[in-house]
Amino acid sequence: MHKIMKKKIYFLAGMLSFGALFTGCDDDDQGKAVNIAVENATNLESDIFGIVVTEGQTVQLKPFVMPESARESAISYHFAGEPTGAIDLSEGGLITPKLTTPAEGAIPSPLGTDTIIVRVDDGSGTFVRYPVRVVSNIVLVSSITIQSAGQKVEEENGKTFDLAQYVTINPANATDKGVTYSSEDETVATVDPATGLITITGEVGETTNIVVTANDRGKKTATCRVVVAAEAPLYVGFPFSDKWSYSSNLEANEGAIGNLFDDKNSTFWAPKISTRPIYDPVCYLDINLGEVIKFGQLGYRHRNLNYSHLQCHTFKLEAKKTESDTWTDLGEFVTTPLQVDEYQLFPVEPIEIQYIRITFIKGHLRDGKTDWNYSEDGNVSVGDLQVIEYNR
Numbered sequence: 001m002h003k004i005m006k007k008k009i010y011f012l013a014g015m016l017s018f019g020a021l022f023t024g025c026d027d028d029d030q031g032k033a034v035n036i037a038v039e040n041a042t043n044l045e046s047d048i049f050g051i052v053v054t055e056g057q058t059v060q061l062k063p064f065v066m067p068e069s070a071r072e073s074a075i076s077y078h079f080a081g082e083p084t085g086a087i088d089l090s091e092g093g094l095i096t097p098k099l100t101t102p103a104e105g106a107i108p109s110p111l112g113t114d115t116i117i118v119r120v121d122d123g124s125g126t127f128v129r130y131p132v133r134v135v136s137n138i139v140l141v142s143s144i145t146i147q148s149a150g151q152k153v154e155e156e157n158g159k160t161f162d163l164a165q166y167v168t169i170n171p172a173n174a175t176d177k178g179v180t181y182s183s184e185d186e187t188v189a190t191v192d193p194a195t196g197l198i199t200i201t202g203e204v205g206e207t208t209n210i211v212v213t214a215n216d217r218g219k220k221t222a223t224c225r226v227v228v229a230a231e232a233p234l235y236v237g238f239p240f241s242d243k244w245s246y247s248s249n250l251e252a253n254e255g256a257i258g259n260l261f262d263d264k265n266s267t268f269w270a271p272k273i274s275t276r277p278i279y280d281p282v283c284y285l286d287i288n289l290g291e292v293i294k295f296g297q298l299g300y301r302h303r304n305l306n307y308s309h310l311q312c313h314t315f316k317l318e319a320k321k322t323e324s325d326t327w328t329d330l331g332e333f334v335t336t337p338l339q340v341d342e343y344q345l346f347p348v349e350p351i352e353i354q355y356i357r358i359t360f361i362k363g364h365l366r367d368g369k370t371d372w373n374y375s376e377d378g379n380v381s382v383g384d385l386q387v388i389e390y391n392r
Contacts, residue, residue: 033070033120036128038063050131053087053097055111057137061093063118065126073122079114086112086134093118101136104217110135141214143170144179144222147263148299148343148386149237153210154229155200163224164196165239167212178215184208189226202228235296235345238387243290250283253379257285260385265340268303270379276310277363277372279380284359289387295319295353296390299343300335303383310363310380311337317346319353327357337364343386350390358385 039062044050053059065071077093088096099111110133119127150166169177181191188202191210198210210224240261248257250271259267271283302311314334318327333346362372363380 031067031069032122032124033065033067033073033126034124035066036063036075036118036120036126038118038128038130041130044131044133048131050133051095051116052110052133052135053095054135055097055100055137057097059095061095061118063093065120070120070122070124073120076119076121078117078119080117080129081115084112084114086110086114087132089114089116095132097134099134101138107136107138107140107217137175138216139171139173139175140216140218141169141171141174141177141220142218144168144212144214144220145170145263146212146222146224147237147239149239149388150224152225152227153198154227154233155198156229156232157200157202157204159200159232161198161200161226162196163191163198163210163212165241166237167196167222169214174216176214176216180213180215182211182213183226184211188228198224198226200226200228204228204230232391234391235388236391237299238289238293238389240387241290245288245290246286248283248285250281255381260285260382263384263386265301265383266304268306268309268381268383270309270381271360273380274377275375276378276380277313277365277369278375279360279362280375282359282361284357287356287358287387289354289356292321292352292354293387294350294390294392295356295387296347296350297388298333298346298348298356298358299384299386299388300333300346300382301343301384301386302335302338302340303381304340305338306381308378310366310378311335312360312362312380312382313337313364314361316359316361317348318357318359319348319351320355321353323355325355328353332361335364340383343384345388350392356387 040051041049063075077089086099101107112134114132116132117127117129145168147166150163153161155161180193181196183189183191185208188206188208189198189200191198206228208226210226212222214220246257253272254270255268257269259269274280316332317330319330320327330348335344
């Protein structure tokens with residue numbers, strides 16, 4: 001009888017040490033194999049396990065046999081049925097992909113598939129079968145995102161706006177992350193195709209769109225709305241970038257601090273507090289903007305509603321210009337509950353700063369409560385933050 005490892009074991013084998021996984025196996029089957037797996041195997045989808053090889057890159061299969069006494073047995077590698085031509089398979093288990101990405105048009109995923117058998121040649125009949133998928137070595141841009149502060153530009157005639165600093169290409173490992181900028185109406189606004197610098201050319205009240213298009217064959221796009229204003233806006237969002245750094249006195253219980261700046265209220269950060277709704281212990285978040293700005297507002301947005309989490313109710317803002325300065329108290333602020341679609345804006349007296357500290361004080365009350373005189377386990381989460389400059 002064929003002795004094939006169960007699929008769930010394959011999945012665990014990819015996650016854990018093989019040795020630890022099989023310590024309970026009997027070692028008394030006269031030195032013959034009981035199970036075989038391949039360490040390179042991964043969970044492809046819905047409990048389908050197989051091997052993924054990237055175009056132009058070879059993969060050496062690494063079989064693992066149990067019990068230990070059977071590991072000196074010869075291993076052989078075979079195609080299951082007629083090969084499709086997706087890969088070459090050597091006698092020693094080296095997989096060489098044969099397919100290449102088409103020069104133009106859509107990229108199939110996978111480029112092709114062959115199925116192989118890895119067998120223990122000890123008379124036990126033990127083998128495992130895997131699909132081998134060849135994938136393209138080209139990673140296309142999946143989306144282009146524009147931070148909220150760059151999605152709508154309001155500027156006076158003759159003024160410029162650097163759109164590129166608000167643009168993010170996804171995923172980060174896209175093969176070609178280049179984009180091209182274009183204006184739908186250059187009588188209203190022009191844009192440098194390479195740098196994304198917008199120049200306002202129209203009359204007050206006129207509008208147009210600036211389109212950001214990925215240079216790769218996927219041609220994903222994103223759009224920025226431009227409005228010609230009578231005067232420059234009082235506040236302008238300061239773009240999040242790699243120059244920023246941030247930390248907290250508490251580790252994350254769920255989510256991650258970086259989620260606060262991704263402009264997606266579906267992601268969040270919940271620090272590891274002992275009790276709620278009043279934060280215990282006190283929790284603060286420090287942000288270094290990487291340069292001095294004239295700080296004018298903080299934008300705050302709750303995460304998408306999650307009824308097991310509370311939303312932050314009260315926070316305190318402090319700021320300073322240099323690391324050696326003492327913190328300047330900018331006040332305490334209270335958020336409106338359940339507002340998850342738009343940023344709530346909290347203005348401060350304009351101040352030149354580079355460092356911001358946000359101290360989270362308490363969460364909104366749980367349904368049925370009328371006062372903060374209770375204590376319970378659970379999270380208080382934050383969705384998004386936005387730093388906004390005073391533009392005067």
